[in-house]
Amino acid sequence: MSAPARWAVVVLVLAVAGVVALWPRSSDPVDHAIPTRTQRTVDLDAVRGQAALRPCPQGPSDARGPEPLRGLIVDCLADGKPVDVASTVTGRAVVNFWATWCVPCQEELRVLDTYAQEPGAVPVIAVLVESKEADGLELLAKLGVRLPSVVDPADGVRKAARAPRTLPLSYVVGADGSLTQVTDPVAFTSVEQVREVVG
Template identity: 30%
Template structure:
């Protein structure tokens, strides 16, 4: 009887100990959950861990929709050196097509620093030589940035939009910008693969090429 009582006492003690341990673990888990809910720092850390695993796409890589493109002057009717392109920030308007007579076509992009210096000179040429069609071709998918770039420079020269390198690819132009083309009646007569440093330099180069 003594041995049986001892065994029962031991079993009871073990059961009681297990119950106490389980109760303590339950209390600890509840407190931990409450702490996370009440601690903003813990929640912020959790959000940071999640966001660091996400790949956030960069803005501005894709072309802007038509509604996002700032208003620009209308373009002469195309094509441009035989290539059909949409007008950047405007429509095609006017009676004289780009491929009629003498045209200067400048290939540029909104991120091009030499273009920033050269484009105002082309604007001067368009004012001093109204007999020449002076137009641009924006060689980048982001039409919104291109139109804003010209507006910031105060350049009213019409420009076409080329988001897929169609113009340079069709004409077999080198993969550099800026490039200025002298186009006569739709045919490329001269390529100026350099940034011009003044309006006078443009005028002299074109006059010599036409001679």
């Protein structure tokens, strides 16, 4: 390469470098981070209104409920207020554990809701586990189930009852506060089955 050609290349490189250096740039920093999924914001009050759950029952002040459940504070899904779960089942009752991902739980919730509205039915309390509060409310609204319900994100109620982690899962609370797991049927599919188990 001749000397004039080399000088032409040097001049060209310097010209390009000068143009790049003087090129106007945005004053805003460019965010090259990978975009993340934004979390869905839910108006819990609006979802509660749609679900229109019956309020969590409260037993008499001198009734204490099942001993293993005493002192366990959970949130009532109907209003979001904390409640001692033992105070919701101070006499004969049914406690049903469910999760939004549990398909058999959905039919069982409908059956229990129908049963709970019958004259002479014992109270039924539903305990939402392994699920988000908003998701539980939305599913109950979709199913048309109005059962009094609590949400237990720490799974303290199942642990206190020494319950297996399988779902669906129901317990009958005796008049003496005893907890008896329902094993037959594993999931209620008819109101008649609930009546038979409750007695």
